Amino acid sequence: MKIHIKNGRLIDPKQGVDAVQDVFIAKGRIIAIGDAPSEFQASRTIDAQSLVVCPGLVDLSVRLREPGLEYKATLESEMGAAVAGGVTSFACPPDTDPPLDEPGLVEMLKHRAKNLNQAHVYPIGALTQGLRGERLTEMAELNDAGCVVFGQPDGLLPNLRVLMQAMRYASTFGFSVWLRPQEISLTNDGVAHDGEVATRLGLPTVPVCAETVALSNIILLAKETGVRVHLCRVSSAEGLAMIRTAKQQGLPLTCDVTVNHMHLSDMDIGFFDSNCHLMPPLRSYSDRDALRHGLLDGTIDAICSDHAPVDEDAKLLPFGQSEIGATGVELLLPLTLKWGMEMRLPLLKVLAKITSDPAQILGIDAGCLSVGSAADICIFDPDYYWKVTPSAILSQGKNTPFLGMELPGGIKYTLVNGHIVYER
């Protein structure tokens, strides 16, 4: 299929391009930008007048809930939601049931995803068997099966000796290790930030030091082992400051923040809104501000949705018993745009956080629009506002703190490998 995308505002953060230019696609790849190649006969022409044409989005955390948790969501529903959100590549955490700790499971997931012909799925391999933090997984085997990186997603950090060895082992093969900095022994049964809101509501807390203590350990072990570390879901100003310092010292660290944490604080819990039951917990307003600026100064490399569809019943419980997580893959672009508008940033810089930068962290060839690259493209209307409602969300999970809000950014087309996988 040959596609001609005309009149669109082409934004490619990787190459620093922001100009009205046409894009020509054939055999799944971009074959020309600007002028049509000779004898190009489009079988489909997309008029992108007043729309933005950018690389397909890359999300560093999307849970498909397969295998094992299909009652929350299915591969079909969430893959559909991803492309409806303009996401063409994403990493999926190993916190499935069973966890992604065996090559067979990973192959099955890759295979099932591939058959759907939608977004590219990059499973994150479990760093330890069963994510129990005791024994290393067969990382090299898992890599052959399709795992690009390895992680412990729940903040379930192994004991320090196991963690050190896992990092060493991963670095042997050049794999990067993805860790969410949260010290379990300081977390207990905590469900909210240790601040005024939790004090008023009588909720058990996760103090900031749960993040900073874990960060300190991870940073020291990263130095010791030389492994590349990606820090997932940083939540506090103090944690951010530690990462900034470590980066300045030249450590090979990257980090991300979720769309929820860059917009919300513990105040949004209001009267026990279980949609705000997230982990790490939503922190104070000043933490939130620090995260927004950390994105700006580059301490935070990428924005992810931390997509976690939860069935409705699991949220209709008292705050502490409700299940953690929020749906988000369809809100990645809108909430990133919202941040950019509030910070008065050029789109080129804003979109880098959800295209080229996460692609680089994941180590995949995606997130750019150059001649010869795969035609993974997102076309959206930056001036279109829509209201977040359960029916407007395709994901099987309808739970998000942003329900009822009007957000900018309407996806018009999503292309994967030159195929239109979503249009509206």
Next chain:
Amino acid sequence: MQLPDAEVLFKSLAKKIQSDVGKDFALVGIYTGGVWLAERLHQELAITQPLGTLDVSFYRDDFDKIGLHSQVKPSEIPFEVEGAHIILVDDVLYTGRTIRAAVNELFDYGRPASISLATLVDRGGRELPIAAQYIGIELELPADKMLVLKREDNGKLSLDLYDKSFAE
């Protein structure tokens, strides 16, 4: 319309009670106007039994419609109800529902030998088989009017007439 003087009515009411039963009985006033009257009667007739007061809010039959009055006063019956002769005092007798509530409440304190009713004004319009034994005056009033007893700072009593719609 010209309303009768409450002080004159009070005097005549007190006289009727005195000539009938003397002072060998207990007085119980119903909040708020009935308590004012009962206090005055208690003094005027030199009743020896201590004065009782009732707030019938907890016994009303319109709780489901209007809920609890914002200022419920404690009921106080400082004498033995069992076997007592009681005169219940209210300012205006109308549907009879307040009196029904008051009688019910009194029985929760004990079984009186008798209860009679004194009222400053009987304005008719009864919805229950209730009658007063001592009446200051009988007045015919339109249903959309509300008659209330007022007390000035110096203790002087007077009657006032409102439009019901206005009062609500």
Next chain:
Amino acid sequence: MINRNPQLDENGVLQHLLTTEGLPASILLHILDTAESFVGVTERDVKKIPLLRGKSIFNLFFEPSTRTRTTFEIAAKRLSADVINLNIAVSAQTKGEALLDTVNNLSAMNADMFIVRHAQSGAAHLIAKHVRPDIHVINAGDGSHAHPTQALLDMFTIRRYKEDFHNLRVAIIGDILHSRVARSQIHALTTLGVPEVRVIAPKTLLPKMVERLGVHVYHDMAKGLKDIDVLMMLRLQNERMKGANLPSPEEYFKYYGLTPEKLLLARRDAIVMHPGPMNRGVEIDSAVADGKQSVILPQVTFGIAVRMAVMSILAGNQV
């Protein structure tokens, strides 16, 4: 997004009692005033009034508490309501019988009011949010969050003995961190105009930024009890007596337990309160608990009247 106080309807009328936080003083005082009338009722031979005749009140206790359940039951029965007690075992909950399924089933039995006790903070809010609009919810204790009727009966007791809230110094002593009672007391006291509320506890039993609730923090009984008019003791749960929060009940008693000697540090006419059940010899010495400054038993009596008042006011506030 600004959320309306979920206890009040759009006209500011009380529909549920979930917490003392955010309620205007007028509503708190209305409850206390109404309770005064009920104290008279509870002292009569016939302690029953027909106010809530025909109403069905469900005691939904997801966390066992015979004591609290009984006080609500007595209060409801004195108002002539029908009381149905349900102790919903925790096991049924974990088996997946969703909290709201239970509530919906009971609503279908024409309930008029739910009294809810739950180990999780926010459970009563959740039920109030999803219950049929004509059903009123009273929070009888949710996690570490709130226990508004306990706080109201404490306010009632204080007013009985001290008359005015505006010239008092009140100290709340003990495990503030885990205490729903303390939180509800603090909000009620500050709303009713008590100028100085102190909390006294070791740092392990204080929540973060507790001073934002409008209290002064003390770690030392000698300093904290100076000039105090009202001492509100808290119960120390067994599981907190040893371990990471406290080394031992003995050490706690030595430094934070209320003994006759420590009571001398407060004003001479100070009153001593405790929500019960007491751990004698842990947070309070028997000589104080049974002493002449103790108002712990009157608290229990007033508790019935206050709960009668809350039920009557809610039942009368139609949507």
